[in-house]
Amino acid sequence: MAQERAAAIVGIHEYPLRVAPGVSAMNVKVDSIRAALDDAGLKWSDIDAIYDAQDGEAGGGLQLAAYLGLRPTVLDTTQVGGSSYEFQAAHAMRDIAAGKCNVAVLSYGSTSASNRVAIGTGGRGGPATWATNMEAPFGATLIANYAMVKQRHQFEYGTTDEQFAGISVATRHHAMRNPEAVKAMTDLQFVGVNEITPQDVLDSRIVADPLHLLECCMISDGGGALIIASADVARDCKKPPVWLIGGGEGTKYRENGGDITTSAGAQSGPIAFAEAGVTPDEIDIAMIYDSFTITVAVCLEDLGFCPKGEVGAYVEGGRLAFDSGEGPALNTDGGGLSSNHPGMRGIFLLLESARQLRGESTSQVPDAQLAVAHGNGGLLGGTHTGGTVILAKD
Amino acid sequence: MANRPQPRFPEPHTEPFWEGAQQGELRYQKCNDCDDVVFYPRHHCPACGCNNLDWHVSAGEGTVYTFSVVRQNRMPGFIDLGAYSVAYIDLDEGFRMMSSVVGVDNPTEDIHIGQRVRVEFEDQEEGDYPIPVFRPI
Numbered sequence: 001m002a003q004e005r006a007a008a009i010v011g012i013h014e015y016p017l018r019v020a021p022g023v024s025a026m027n028v029k030v031d032s033i034r035a036a037l038d039d040a041g042l043k044w045s046d047i048d049a050i051y052d053a054q055d056g057e058a059g060g061g062l063q064l065a066a067y068l069g070l071r072p073t074v075l076d077t078t079q080v081g082g083s084s085y086e087f088q089a090a091h092a093m094r095d096i097a098a099g100k101c102n103v104a105v106l107s108y109g110s111t112s113a114s115n116r117v118a119i120g121t122g123g124r125g126g127p128a129t130w131a132t133n134m135e136a137p138f139g140a141t142l143i144a145n146y147a148m149v150k151q152r153h154q155f156e157y158g159t160t161d162e163q164f165a166g167i168s169v170a171t172r173h174h175a176m177r178n179p180e181a182v183k184a185m186t187d188l189q190f191v192g193v194n195e196i197t198p199q200d201v202l203d204s205r206i207v208a209d210p211l212h213l214l215e216c217c218m219i220s221d222g223g224g225a226l227i228i229a230s231a232d233v234a235r236d237c238k239k240p241p242v243w244l245i246g247g248g249e250g251t252k253y254r255e256n257g258g259d260i261t262t263s264a265g266a267q268s269g270p271i272a273f274a275e276a277g278v279t280p281d282e283i284d285i286a287m288i289y290d291s292f293t294i295t296v297a298v299c300l301e302d303l304g305f306c307p308k309g310e311v312g313a314y315v316e317g318g319r320l321a322f323d324s325g326e327g328p329a330l331n332t333d334g335g336g337l338s339s340n341h342p343g344m345r346g347i348f349l350l351l352e353s354a355r356q357l358r359g360e361s362t363s364q365v366p367d368a369q370l371a372v373a374h375g376n377g378g379l380l381g382g383t384h385t386g387g388t389v390i391l392a393k394d
Numbered sequence: 395m396a397n398r399p400q401p402r403f404p405e406p407h408t409e410p411f412w413e414g415a416q417q418g419e420l421r422y423q424k425c426n427d428c429d430d431v432v433f434y435p436r437h438h439c440p441a442c443g444c445n446n447l448d449w450h451v452s453a454g455e456g457t458v459y460t461f462s463v464v465r466q467n468r469m470p471g472f473i474d475l476g477a478y479s480v481a482y483i484d485l486d487e488g489f490r491m492m493s494s495v496v497g498v499d500n501p502t503e504d505i506h507i508g509q510r511v512r513v514e515f516e517d518q519e520e521g522d523y524p525i526p527v528f529r530p531i
Contacts, residue, residue, distance in 0.1 A: 121466045128402035133412070134434045135492050137398040137525045139464060139472040140480040147462035148482065155460070155507045209463040209502050256431055256489045260460060260482070381460075381482075 003277045006097040007104075008234040008241030009089075009354045009391070011040025011227035018184035018220035018340050021114045025056040025223065026067060028109030032225035033068070040227045041238035042103060047227075049074035049101035051092055053084035053344060056109050064107075074101040081377025082289055085346035086387025089373075090247025090272075092228045093389075102230045106350075109223035110342030113188065119219050119343060121207070131383070143216060143292070144208040145381040150294040151210055153261045157309035161210065163316055164293040165201035167330070168214050168337055170320040171290060172196045175334025178362040184340055188218055215293040217336030217345070224347050226354065242354045246276025246390035253383040261309075263295075264386030265302035265374055272388035273304065278370060280304040283390075285356045285371035286320075286328035287349035290335040291380075299374050303388065322363040328372075332356060332363040346375035350389065357393040369393045397471045400521035407435045410449055412523050420452040420513050420526055422489050433489035454513035455531065456485035463501045479505055483528055497529040504530075 013035035015028050037043060050072040054060035058067050061077035074095050078087045085106055092104040112119060120143040126132070153159050175181035176195055185193045192200075196214065204213040234241035250267025254260075273279060280303055288299045297311045305328065306314035320330035331337075333352040336345045353371035355361045371391045378384030401412050414421035423432040426448055430441035438445045461481035467473065479501040484490050495511060498504035511528035518525060 118468050122468045128405045130405065130407035130434055130436060133401040133405050133408040137401065138480050138492050138494050139398065139467055139469060139475070139478065140462075140492060141464055141467050141469075143466075144462040144464045144480045148460040148480070151462060152460035152507065205465075206463075207466055209465070211462075254482070254490060254492075256433060257484070258490070 003245040003275070004097065005243045005245065006231055007093040007228055008231065008243045009226055009350065010229045010234050010237040010239065010241055011036040011042060012351050012354045013039060014180070014224040014348065014351050015109070015222050016180050018222050019113050019187040020111065020221045023111065025109035025111050026058055028223035029056055029107040029225065030068065032109070032223055033105055033107050036225040036227050039239065040229070042227060046103045047105050048072055049092065049095060049104035051076045051078065051088035051104060051106045053088070053108065054079045055344065074104070080385040080387070082291065082344040082346045083375030083377035083385045083387035084344060085350055086373055086375040086389045087249055089228065089244060089350055089389050090249065090387065093244040093247055096228065096230045102233050104228040105225060106228070106347060107223070107225040108344060108347045110344070111221045112219050112342045113221045117219065117343070120216060141208060142379065143211055145379045146292045146294055147208040147211040149260050149298065149381045153294065153297065154210065156261060157312065159297065159312035161202055162198045163312035164215060164297060165198035166315045166318065167290065167293040167296045167320065168201045169196055169198055170318065171331045171335035171337040173321050174332045174363040175338030178334050178339060181334035181339035184218070184220055185338060188220060211292060211294070217291050217341035220340045220342050222340045222342040224351050226347065226350055239358060240394040242357045243392045243394065244389060245392045246272040248272030248275070248388040250386040252386070260381050261298060263298045263302050263376060263380060264384055265299045265376070265388065268386040268388040269303040269374070272390050276390035278390060283328045283370050283372050284365050284368040285332065285353060286330050287353050287371060287373045288330065289345055289349065289374060289376040290331055290337050291341070291345070291376065295376055295380055296330065298380065299376060303372065303374060322365050327365070329363070329365045332361050332365070344377070346377070346387065349373035349375055353391045357391055395519045396516055396525070397519040398525050399471055400518065400523050407437060411435050414451070415515055415524055415526055416522065418515055420454045421449050422452055422487060423447045424450055431488040433491060450487070452485050452487050456483045456511060458495060458505060458507055458509045458511060459484045459490060460507055461495060461505050477501055481505070481528070483511060494527045495530065496527045
């Protein structure tokens with residue numbers, strides 16, 4: 001492999017609680033940053049770059065540096081929803097390679113569950129725009145937007161509900177091995193904290209046709225942080241570096257005559273794989289934003305794991321389970337479907353990728369060498385972004 | 395009577411569209427330079443970047459591209475509506491708009507992709523703007 005190894009994830013932390021009343025989002029961010037620095041063996045003052053999705057009570061970005069008490073020489077406030085962290089990791093990789101910084105921090109904190117934020121079924125506020133004025137009268141919830149993609153995928157390619165359900169089954173299988181995910185499902189009062197079958201998914205209520213409840217991610221509190229460092233710094237850190245070897249960005253939106261079953265991943269994926277010099281069939285770990293089953297299905301196709309329209313047959317037989325022996329292993333932390341989803345899940349895709357490539361996952365794939373983290377931000381059936389990052393074991 | 399959220403103004407891009415709705419017209423834009431059909435309303439043509447656009451009136455007929463039936467919505471105006479549809483409609487003039495398919499007994503059973511539909515302007519309990527929705531032809 002001829003890829004460049006200039007930047008690596010050297011420190012990680014995932015905030016353990018999914019229901020954390022009385023804790024602020026800023027607390028979650030700061031506690032996570034401190035723990036990620038400890039994990040790396042670095043200190044507060046080593047941080048010289050902040051990447052922030054403008055979350056937290058202070059509004060992030062400019063405010064975050066002041067809150068932390070740092071004077072970063074790189075400040076990147078990329079906010080593209082749940083894919084923000086994949087965009088930021090790619091930017092950090094680029095900035096470190098260019099010599100602009102050495103120790104970058106990405107952080108996330110959210111109290112969506114404690115604040116009772118109805119992410120999937122509530123309305124969207126904010127000022128009137130050229131887009132909201134054309135959509136608000138129709139009551140399209142976030143879930144309905146994704147449901148429209150599933151409806152079209154089933155119409156065009158004959159993908160069955162049972163095939164989609166296989167995605168929920170795999171992530172639950174992984175969640176049951178992850179104590180933090182089990183606690184999350186318990187604290188959030190899931191009806192059954194246990195392994196599930198495709199029939200369980202089909203028997204769960206429809207939230208927006210044709211999406212069943214068990215095809216939808218949870219709403220939790222949570223957050224985390226990760227430290228990305230230059231090769232020089234990474235050499236002296238406590239844990240083996242997890243190299244960032246490719247990044248890609250893409251956008252997609254409603255267009256006249258457009259194909260709703262193709263996501264921004266069709267743009268970002270090939271760019272990232274080309275930079276990394278690897279192909280999808282070499283990937284051991286697929287961390288793909290599972291806001292809903294349909295998100296994973298479409299993104300597996302768009303990233304090149306299988307041709308467009310064939311994801312149903314591809315996932316049939318349980319290949320996405322970490323112990324299937326086939327791979328790629330999907331969302332081995334339990335994913336948004338069964339571990340956590342505070343609103344922007346992209347950071348957890350990178351955290352679990354790093355755990356797998358260090359050998360620290362609760363659903364560890366033996367000798368995992370390569371991971372892809374693919375975030376999808378915004379609305380899959382409307383305007384959204386895709387960020388793809390390829391990671392390699394040291 | 396329906397009580398959907400109203401468009402809000404000032405919002406210069408979409409004002410002509412909603413003035414059209416008040417007159418029973420489903421309006422869309424076309425680029426005079428490159429012929430691209432422009433929707434949602436904008437001040438420029440996203441295909442060529444020019445600002446030489448004109449408004450046209452659609453015949454109001456199209457097909458259902460995809461849809462969902464919403465069973466749970468906490469927004470005012472929708473909480474008490476029961477199951478209702480949200481759909482992307484491909485109008486015959488070549489633009490795709492979000493709307494709702496109405497006038498069916500059971501939205502889950504009676505709406506399907508490829509179905510032919512025609513626009514109608516649904517008066518609202520509150521507000522000055524009727525909302526363009528679609529009914530199977």
